[in-house]
Amino acid sequence: MTTALFEVGQRVRIADRTPPAHHRVPGYAKGQVGFIERVCGLHGDPEKFIRGDGKPPRRIYRVRIPQAELWQAYSGATGDQLEIEIFEHWLELAE
Amino acid sequence: MTGHDHDHSRTFQPDHAEPHSDGARVGLALRELLIEAGHYTPEEEQAVIAAMQHASPQDGGRIAARAWSDPDYKARLLANGAAAIRELGYEIEPYEFTVMENDASTHNVIVCTLCSCYPRSLLGMSPAWYKSASYRARVVREPRAVLAEFGVELGDDVNVRVHDSTAELRYMVLPQRPDNTEGWSEEKLADLVTRDALIGTQRILPTD
Incomplete structure (x- = not known):
């Protein structure tokens, strides 16, 4: 097991890019900043399955983003949140 | 599968007499190629379909009822869902399984915006609305409006957490245990749990 780059509670930014391959980051989450909610396991890299076997595997994190930061004019409660699974190579530490 | 007499054709039960879209034709051709290339056998395919059809939200209900009845089990379930679910004898796919607990100040709801990922190996086939473009697009952006359409009205003292x-x-989702169920058996508690409550589009479980 490789060591996890990020830990619970760290503030991270999700990359805003669109590789020419199947990837598992929906458009609304690209470029967004959130907190690591949970460090998960290593899984096959979806971008490496189209030609290959998904290796090397990548670690998944659950990232928690306040809904009010995600959507303009969000109408729900200020405590509403969204949590999403993001592979490690899509994350960087945010200021 | 006209004019095609390989063994695996006989195990295939089409939903429609003829493929009705280009996508369906491509899907059928891909299936044939995968089987002919030896990636899996028709029998393995049948076994997977049978297992999925055997799974049902009742299994989720039993897991919730155990968690309500046994605080130690609940702690294990929330910490490592897959291990705790296998503890009860369920065979689930090798995914990480994450159980999200509702409480007085939190309501959880699940979606897959990219496709329609669903815990089929535990809860069986997903409802049609879960796969709809409308649910997938809207529940992340306006969860309270979507939940209200399902009859879930939430005050501002309850935070929504979309997964x-x-x-x-x-x-x-681990729903809240209904009031006035002290002393109920796990079997009776499990019967209260619905598929929608396990997805998070229902919050209150009626007890009558």
Whole structure:
């Protein structure tokens, strides 16, 4: 097991890019900043399955983003949140 | 499968007499190629379909009832869902399984915006609305409006937490145990739990 780059509670930014391959980051989450909610396991890299076997595997994190930061004019409660699974190579530490 | 007499044709039960879209034709051709290339056998395919059809939200209900009845089990379930679910004898796919607990100040709801990921191996086939473009697009952006359409009215003292199941984890909501169920058997408690409550589009479980 490789060591996890990020830990619970760290503030991270999700990359805003669109590789020419199947990837598992929906458009609304690209470029967004959130907190690591949970460090998960290593899984096959979806971008490496189209030609290959998904290796090397990548670690998944659950990232928690306040809904009010995600959507303009969000109408729900200020405590509403969204949590999403993001592979490690899509994350960087945010200021 | 006209004019095609390989063995695996006989195990295939089409939903329609003829493929009705280009996508369906491509899907059928791909299936044939995968079987002919030896990636899996028709029998293995049948076994997977049978297992999925055997799974049902009742299994989720039993897991919730155990968690309500046994605080130690609940702690294990919330910490490592897959291990705790296998503890009860369920065979689930090798995904990480994450159980999200509702409480007085939190309501969880599950979606897969990218496709329609769903814990089929535990809860069986997903409802049609879960796969609809409308649910997938709207529940992340306006969860309270979507939940209200399902009859879930939430005050501002309850935070909504939407879980987008975009990769390799699978989710189940642990609903709140209904009031006035002290002393109920796990079997009786399990019967209260609905599929929608396990997805998060229902919050209150009626007891009558």
